[in-house]
Amino acid sequence: xxxxxxxxxxxxxxxxxxxxxxxxxxxxxxxxxxxxxxxxxxxxxxxxxxxxxxxxxxxxxxxxxxxxxxxxxxxxxxxxxxxxxxxxxxxxxxxxxxxxxxxxxxxxxxxxx
Numbered sequence: 435x436x437x438x439x440x441x442x443x444x445x446x447x448x449x450x451x452x453x454x455x456x457x458x459x460x461x462x463x464x465x466x467x468x469x470x471x472x473x474x475x476x477x478x479x480x481x482x483x484x485x486x487x488x489x490x491x492x493x494x495x496x497x498x499x500x501x502x503x504x505x506x507x508x509x510x511x512x513x514x515x516x517x518x519x520x521x522x523x524x525x526x527x528x529x530x531x532x533x534x535x536x537x538x539x540x541x542x543x544x545x546x547x
Contacts, residue, residue, distance in 0.1 A: 448543035462496045468546035475516050482516040483533040483544050490525040
């Protein structure tokens with residue numbers, strides 16, 4: 435009988451990306467985390483994280499126009515919900531990936547698993 439090999443995917447824990455004090459309300463920062471480039475938004479003290487690049491042609495979402503919980507790509511006006519990653523309008527494809535965030539002892543952490 436052939437030997438069976440069990441392969442488990444290990445969930446990567448939350449990863450510290452910044453101090454909360456580094457990201458003022460209404461601002462955005464970009465971090466490379468676990469092989470992904472992520473745009474992180476502070477909206478009235480609540481943190482949201484999505485893929486940085488628009489799926490249409492790779493526009494940098496952090497440079498877009500944010501209104502409440504939406505961000506509009508500066509290249510071709512695709513608009514995404516930063517809470518869910520869903521596309522709202524324009525050439526947004528299936529939307530962008532969103533990431534869970536949390537604050538631990540003043541550190542902003544993202545779950546990229």
